[in-house]
Amino acid sequence: MIHLPKDAEGREIPLGTKVMYGYGGTARNIVYWVFTTDSDLEKEWRNCWRAVTDAGRKLDPELMYLTQPDSWEKLEEDLDRCIKADSLCAYSPSEECSTCVLPRDSQCHCDSLALKAIQERIRKLRGED
Numbered sequence: 001m002i003h004l005p006k007d008a009e010g011r012e013i014p015l016g017t018k019v020m021y022g023y024g025g026t027a028r029n030i031v032y033w034v035f036t037t038d039s040d041l042e043k044e045w046r047n048c049w050r051a052v053t054d055a056g057r058k059l060d061p062e063l064m065y066l067t068q069p070d071s072w073e074k075l076e077e078d079l080d081r082c083i084k085a086d087s088l089c090a091y092s093p094s095e096e097c098s099t100c101v102l103p104r105d106s107q108c109h110c111d112s113l114a115l116k117a118i119q120e121r122i123r124k125l126r127g128e129d
Contacts, residue, residue: 030052030054075118
């Protein structure tokens, strides 16, 4: 049985995936997928998936990401959005957050939800996860 390829985070990659991201967030256009069954010339590539890019490069999907990886820059952009809105509700609106009424009522939990998510992102970006 042949399983779908997996990305660097262990997520299954649909074979219709057209773009994957490198560690630094660089997008790679995928033209097609190849499953190698045997190769005398490249034994390290036996029984594995490779993504072939529009530049003809063969990439190991386990070193790529389905979605653009988080970065310090993306975190700063999210925080800038909160600063501009003057509210942590702008960080990551959720159902609970959408019930807020400006000025926010005492039932709003956006601050604690946003701060917890920011804390988790910082830990992950520092490699603590």
